[in-house]
Amino acid sequence: MAVTIRDVAKLAGTSITAVSAALNNTSGSTIRVSQATRERIYDAAAQLGYVSNPIAKSLATGKTKVLGLMLPYADAFVDQNPFSNQVMSGIMREVVHRHYNLMLYTATSGIQKDRAAMLVDSKIEGLLVVMPPEDSAIFLKCKKRNIPYVSILDRPTAGSWSVNSDDYTGGRMAAEHLVKLGHKRMAHLMGSPDVSTSHLRAKGFRDVLEEAAIELREDLIVQSGFDWRLGLDSTEQLLQRGVKEMPTAIFAANDLCAEGAIRAIRAAGLSVPNDIAVVGYDDTWYATLTQPPLTTVHMPIEEMGEMAARMLIARLEGEDEIDPQPILPVSLTVRNSCGAHLAPFVDGTKQSPPVRQ
Amino acid sequence: MAVTIRDVAKLAGTSITAVSAALNNTSGSTIRVSQATRERIYDAAAQLGYVSNPIAKSLATGKTKVLGLMLPYADAFVDQNPFSNQVMSGIMREVVHRHYNLMLYTATSGIQKDRAAMLVDSKIEGLLVVMPPEDSAIFLKCKKRNIPYVSILDRPTAGSWSVNSDDYTGGRMAAEHLVKLGHKRMAHLMGSPDVSTSHLRAKGFRDVLEEAAIELREDLIVQSGFDWRLGLDSTEQLLQRGVKEMPTAIFAANDLCAEGAIRAIRAAGLSVPNDIAVVGYDDTWYATLTQPPLTTVHMPIEEMGEMAARMLIARLEGEDEIDPQPILPVSLTVRNSCGAHLAPFVDGTKQSPPVRQ
DNA sequence: GTTGTTTGATGAAGCGGTTTATCACAATCG
């Protein structure tokens, strides 16, 4: 039905081999094609509207030029969190750039985790996994099939390839910002306990308080989560301590969690940032929509996706000298939820905002 | 390297043909395999850990069991709008259920539209396109290659396959709700003018006002867009008319646009819903996060994705009797942005909320 | 003038499956 390489060869009056070589611009091969025949072949191909069949090519070469992307195991996460979108954007950018394709896998409602792993077949050369659960069956499968993989947001272990951002420093930045603004009683709403990022951020937060010689209250470091409902609930509980005991600042697990915190605070008749300052994490587009706009730790999400794709492709192409566990830098995006826009720093010309003692 | 069908045949002491037939549970074929050999083959396959190579299979059968998904041409849309996530969820559900795979394509920053179309190759059997621009090169390409496609949210044209929701009725529902609540001066922030949905919704809105014998003010039906910034800007302009002339209710292009409207209203020192009621469209997860939570027209986004995938697969498998242009029903999700929760309906037991004349 | 070497080109063997055509043999039938 479709026009094949044979048809081109016939029309050009050459061998199939020549067509293949000419069309692939083979350079390192032993096969040579003269300029004259090369042009005859081009003409014939153009005339017939020939496009090479990638399936046949894959079978012959053993390469598909397709990467897999496994999105995290939660509908809510995928649906509600802008994170996966951004990471996908980054991945796509690199994948397109390197002339690869992307095959999508998710373990959404209805199928078990392990069913999802089954789907990963030899159509793909490598796999990108976002926020894999601890004991994912996918990795076993990949290892058995010898499919290289790179995970995004995963605790780096020996020999693993994973892209992370600097969660520890992120935690520090949030804390440092609050400390500079004069806060003494700060709470941290921790993210999901089974991802390492949560602990690293908390550690950064703790270390800064310690270095600043601020009393570390363990009861202000509470388990919350990456959902705004959880942020709301946790904050409500913190507020029940009464004015004297409640924190003057909250470092939330992520932007959505911060949204919940802000709501709880406002619902209690208090003001952000005047009564309680709030810092988020991620700096997704959502951070501009909170009221007030959220001061938050910026995570280079797209870059992480891009980096992961780049690493995986580099590995597939046998490139050398790839750092298998890069940690991308974070930064602090200052908006209005901490009052820093009113009086940036204690050491600046303006007064620091009033902070309840 | 990997174990092939030949290895299995050798170990089982049968022909390759028999292995192929046995493992595919061929029923309609002329090839028969006895129960005894069948089991020998199963054993051998299990023993060797054989998995069939989908590439080779594709080459032989001409089918790849892969669908393509082309996401819309805008970074902001993909990144910020929960829509594409939800539609993807729906598609994945059906795709997994029917044992297909999904290949992702996007035209993100850096590559031209037409480059994106180039990427679509014969690796896919069919293509799903979300919100295609008018004169997309993709469709030409698909037609040339004879790749069937189904579009989601696209003006249905003769012979096209596309999934839509009932935008006209959606527009009506929003308007009817407001009319029931006693509003007389209503505005509509229209969505992007180059998608048909915008016009259909506006038409529904207009028709209801007309039927209710409410004066139709064309200057209150303004061009806005699917972004919250646009909603904010448009609403600010509406508010500049002064209290006597400003609308008592606004029907926004979508939830994000409604968010902008709410902000503008509150920034002007007015209240939602007491001064101005707001209705959104889409009912994405974001609608629960506006303040107050948004009354909005629910669009069955996941179902639309699922439906599109189902149609495409049905077509590929030669199934008959498929409606090529289904229109899925919408409904109204009533929350707090119109005051209906305070006094549901004029014909109910409660008083309708006070509405400025 | 014989021997290398380079250039241009090709046939044929895969890659790992599916499928058609063919065949041996046992069972059923008039």
Next chain:
DNA sequence: CGATTGTGATAAACCGCTTCATCAAACAAC
């Protein structure tokens, strides 16, 4: 009992492309 039917199995062609091994001719070197 010869003819027909059904069952079980297989060899070989094919899907469309890459690539190895090979070769003829032109060219350079000794």
